[in-house]
Amino acid sequence: MSQVTVNESEVDIVIGALHSELTSFMNAWRPFFSRFHLIIVKDPDLKEDLQIPEGFMLDIYTKSDIERVVGSSTAALFSGYSCRYFGYLVSRKKYIVCVDDDCIPARDNMGNVVDAVDQHIFNLKTPATPFFFNTLYDPFCKGADFVRGYPFSLRSGVDCALSCGLWLNMADFDAPTQALKAGQRNTRYVDAVVTIPVRAMMPVSGINMAFDRELVGPALVPALRLAGEGKLRWETVEDIWSGMCVKVICDHLGLGVKSGLPYVYRTERGNAIESLKKEWQGVKLMEDVVPFFQSVRLPQAATTAEACVVEMAKTVKDQLGKVDPIFSRAAEAMEEWVKLWKSVGIVGPRI
């Protein structure tokens, strides 16, 4: 159907810098990033100075910025992979696009380099269709449409709040899978975007995603931090947790979530077998996390993302708190995050 235009003033690209050397990363993305404003948040645990090539419009936030804005007691929320959430907080744009710093642009089946920003914004600006599955995938993609039997009353769709991209080469596996299939690479480029149906849950990966900050910004919350969390994706579940928060809230508010294009090419990093020692906590927690999010329902009175997060935090504390203290801490982090969002995320940072 229709194509969309991407306005630079609507988009912030947020990068969590877990490594100081960003030169090749930034240069690889230059064709697609250079027209947008970038927010680079340096992992507070990273000591070395960031290496960033010239020619970008960007703001860099470091540990001292984080502490100044949120206070030193709250700054711990933003360590490791969670540093990027600080970027969500200080952004003032409608759309946020995030890519991990070990990813570069992918190529499609025709060999063309993929503009991930453009595809994410396309996903967010075109409607989602969570109430009935279209077998030919996204009906708003060029050359596609709704198939026979799709009710006309549902064809206008709903606003899309979250766009989840995928990964070629190194897929986003957990440490056990990665260790077991060390040689496996994802080479399958699936040329599709799907709306995840209402009430269906999925693991949102923070590696390559975008969202509508105005609609669901407060729901992207750095809440579930593993005890031995390290600096490798497969040692973390913070994005899985916040992704399920967003999905439940989208279902409640009548918004959509899409998954599929764009792909990024993910390079190798870390030793999965080493990580196995830590990862089982994350794997184990999913057995409680997933049924919780599948069954949680929000009160009708909660009509904003902030209100939904507050309600969800209460339910997390009540239902999951008794399972493991890590969930009580997640609930507290959610409450803290909403307070931060109200004081910093909406009215502006005190920088």
Add this chain to the structure above:
Amino acid sequence: MSQVTVNESEVDIVIGALHSELTSFMNAWRPFFSRFHLIIVKDPDLKEDLQIPEGFMLDIYTKSDIERVVGSSTAALFSGYSCRYFGYLVSRKKYIVCVDDDCIPARDNMGNVVDAVDQHIFNLKTPATPFFFNTLYDPFCKGADFVRGYPFSLRSGVDCALSCGLWLNMADFDAPTQALKAGQRNTRYVDAVVTIPVRAMMPVSGINMAFDRELVGPALVPALRLAGEGKLRWETVEDIWSGMCVKVICDHLGLGVKSGLPYVYRTERGNAIESLKKEWQGVKLMEDVVPFFQSVRLPQAATTAEACVVEMAKTVKDQLGKVDPIFSRAAEAMEEWVKLWKSVGIVGPRI
């Protein structure tokens, strides 16, 4: 993950012949059909003799066979596109694969001709994962796996009962869409299979599909017949209706439904603008059909597909019967079908 072996003794290919000239159709499919037994059911309204090339193992059923097996009063169930349901009834195989007679094998992105039978049976023999969406699509495809965050307890999946394939060239649009976009062709080959999540509904197309007859055979029911139904796909909704029956029953029985690969190449047939005069009834009915199937729940006591269809027929009569008499007739057809299945579909036809 693992590949599967396809045993000839497990599969019937059922073709509803709406046209007498099947030579080019059969020859195009010869590489993939010739090792299997075929059931060809001739549309009772078709007068001319069927033209079928040699070299296939097949049984042909005509109007007189249908009347002899089900009785002349019930034979009306099997006219037009619904003739193939007679094939489902008389088959004794575990798996049924169906392709419309205006489709030929498609080519994938590499230019290879697609073995649709093999892919359908692969879909049916590997587990489905309806309880959590895997963002890298079917984890049982070669080179794929479950992504980070996917609960290990859900990774064994459930039995897959229905495999819905797609269409290159002429997609399965309704008459209004087809008339509006007469020049549109589907050229996007999406290399993926997805499990449709539990409680999500989708329009199942009869053009290119396969199912596990032992698990859900009775749920594929020729029930919803439009008043002015013709001999073009976009003038029918019988497959959409039976597809939603199957999906609800799969959700109830803990079975899975997949959509995606394989594609077939669909050739042109018919004039959509002519069909517009009839099609609006089908389009209009979907506005009641979809909410009904989205909300219908089956009693726990219904533990077989037959029992589920009987229960669903009651609810159709109660809830939809008052909306339009066409639904009362659909409910009666469902009851009739289950009786037929019990007398013919299980113990064998009286031929």
